[in-house]
Amino acid sequence: MKSNEKSSLEYFNEWLDAFLNFEKMPKKNIFWLDTMNYLCNRFYNPQKEYKCYHIAGSKGKGSVSSYIANILSSAGFKTGLYTSPHILNFSERIRSANNPFPEEIYEQTVKQIVPLVDSIIPENLPNQREATWFELVTLFAFLTFKNAGCSHCVFETGMGGRLDATNVINPEICIITPIELEHTEFLGDTLEKIATEKAGIIKENVPVISFNQKPEVKKVLIEKANEKNCKIYFLDEFLKSYNYEINNLKSDITLEFNNLFSRPINTTLNFLGEFQVFNAALACYACKIINPEITEEQIEVGLSNAFLPGRFEIIKKNDTKKIPTIIMDGAHTKDSVTFTFNTFRKLFNNEGKLLFACAYDKNMDEISKLFFEYNFKDIILTKPGLEKGSNLPYLIECVKKINDNSDKKINLQFDENPQKAIFAAFEQAYNANEPLLICGSFYLLAEVKRLLQTLQVD
Template identity: 50%
Template sequence: MEFLVARFKNPEKKYNTVHIAGSKGKGSVSAMLTQIFSAAGYTAGLYTSPHILDFTERVSSAAGIFSDEMYGKASDLLVPLVESIIPENLPGGNEPTWFELVTLFAFLTFREAVVDWAVIETGMGGRLDATNVITPAASIITPIEMEHMEFLGDTLGKIAGEKAGIIKHHTPVFVSPQQEEALKVLTDAAKYHSSPFFYMQDIISSISSETSQEGNFIFIEYKQIPEGPVFSRPLSTRLRFLNEIQAQNAAIAAYTAKFLLPDITESMIETGLSRAWLPGRFELIPGDVPIVLDGAHTVKSISTTLTTFKKLFPGNNHLLFACAADKNVDAIAELFHSFSEITITKPGDFKETDMEKISRPFLELYGSRKVTLTINEDYQKAIPDAILSAYQKKIPLLVIGSFYLVSEVKKILVHRTGDQENLYR
């Protein structure tokens, strides 16, 4: 990546950046921060992943996707200079990966669009992530969980060490509540880099969230510390993100923005938070039979989503679940005891999965109970069957376990309704 950005005259240095890593919530925090910058009068780009329906979701702005002309301009710059690289000149002799090229494309798009700020979300980990060539104005690390262990390590401390790789010398780092093992790694990394360290659990004085189908009303009050920003009053606004954990994400996004832009008003922050949204994060598709789409795929994140889902939709519900092969299915399966119907399938063709491994704990836990359990490896049949069953029985449907599953469900819903705009927005 250093070779590539140098070849393109370092487009990532033409605007201010904020770098965000973590296991959960980094997409939401990225979207919130982008909208806060916009509400304060700045142009802001957003680089996030994965996309659900359209590739442009990955490289966008606070105002939405860029024009076709802008993407075309970045592509016209990217392709010839990449194709003309002499293979022997590539560091290590390896060709750029797809994600590296997409990251470079994002940097170029933001430069051509002349943004003031770009909020950059890591793809995986941090230390060796393609995005880690930037020199950010601030780093943010959201909650860290056991994930991608084949790449990031088999302990929480090792995974935290990879995430901590985005911390730069003398650059403030803002950290969401963490488990003790992860927190120690992050604290030590910040000390090593002489980086101001802001741990939200010690800074938030009061935080609350009240979620209904109409919105998520949040209240945040911060302690005033000598090194931190000064808020003239608590924050209170309504989020489009319905999951109650989003109050914590809003708190770290707002605090970071106030630190970077001391003159920003509380009203600007609240406006930005109220505008933020991303598909597949407790995305409610309303109707006679509500459908909730959530890409949560770890034990803790799924548990958090279920708390909000059961609060909004008590009673009988239908679960549509799929996940990648590396997930802790034994622990995840135990979370779904309140569902009257469960459908298990694959998360599409892109992500490797193991249907036997996924199915086993569900069969053991729910096979002999009064639960309608369906296991169908053919996701193109399992998805519409689950939707139809929920509609026929008039019970809400929760789709969870993988962003790739969410993507496949949205494709089917768009195909049936012909209304991508409403599903996407």
């Protein structure tokens, strides 16, 4: 089925290319659950073979998912973790808490999924609608976790919630991270509409844990929870106090809860940024509600083990390769970019250059203002990559408009070729002996990581 030179995941990736990839070519009205339910039924509903934890929101989903998976793993549960997007390796999406599964597990899933899906006659599908790329990847995750013998699995939604491919699971608990304006073409142009889509993961009598949302978002979540007879817990109701300090490029945190815990949680996170305190608190409380037997020590170990690439990831300066200190973060909403800039400034004061790119549907007007608020003097703008739609001319226009009317002038450069922009940013930051912040898109981060791999820089 596959050549000896290719891994199962490489073969599967090539096979997937034949299907619509809405991450590359967004189209309206492609989201519904009928096809996903049909596919799951054909494979005897593998998603019902383990306990599920479901996470939706605009930012922090990946971090919260990783924390939960690692807490469960440290407590002795065989855990599966499904997040998106991947940066370099497809296995980043579908793995155990912190590592890929053995190759034979992925190979087993490929041998199951490819021939059966290929044999399905499109006319037999609901409304004759073929599966999307993301639906097939989600199905692959369901089957892989079953084949790996997982007992607990953590699922991050891809987009929205109500019609997301992951929303065929029956979760033990639902977690809602901060909700912002995003993907407005698909989810709606107001916070209320977007919150309604995210709240679509809430199921009958299933507890809900939520970040402290904006009032209009909180109202939607409470109404949905009441409709589904769910108990909903907001962060400020259960987190009594916290402490956060940066130490040796890691986060030392203390979390004190109002109930469920016999003592405060004290641990060190691999993720940087004060907002990670809140992500960790959501994960702790969710795990403790569903698994009260989990100890504080197991939670501390799990939190300290959690890691995801591209979340304020630091690459140390390499004089041999003339690579500056690089900080990479996938932040792409106004609030998440604000948090990233805040953390960057705490670490490096007013030093540092910025390489930024984002997809066409991001809030470029508001994000552009942040470049000036955080005193970046040198900025290079580019496209997020060859595989992601963008609107670089509009982003440039936004920045130029502010620059022309600002006392804080920015040295603005732009190059629509991501590789050229990355090399220019490397060179300028290294020569100035300044750190380089790269953010705005996981697709841009993938371009950077591929170049660093070519240069043999870890």
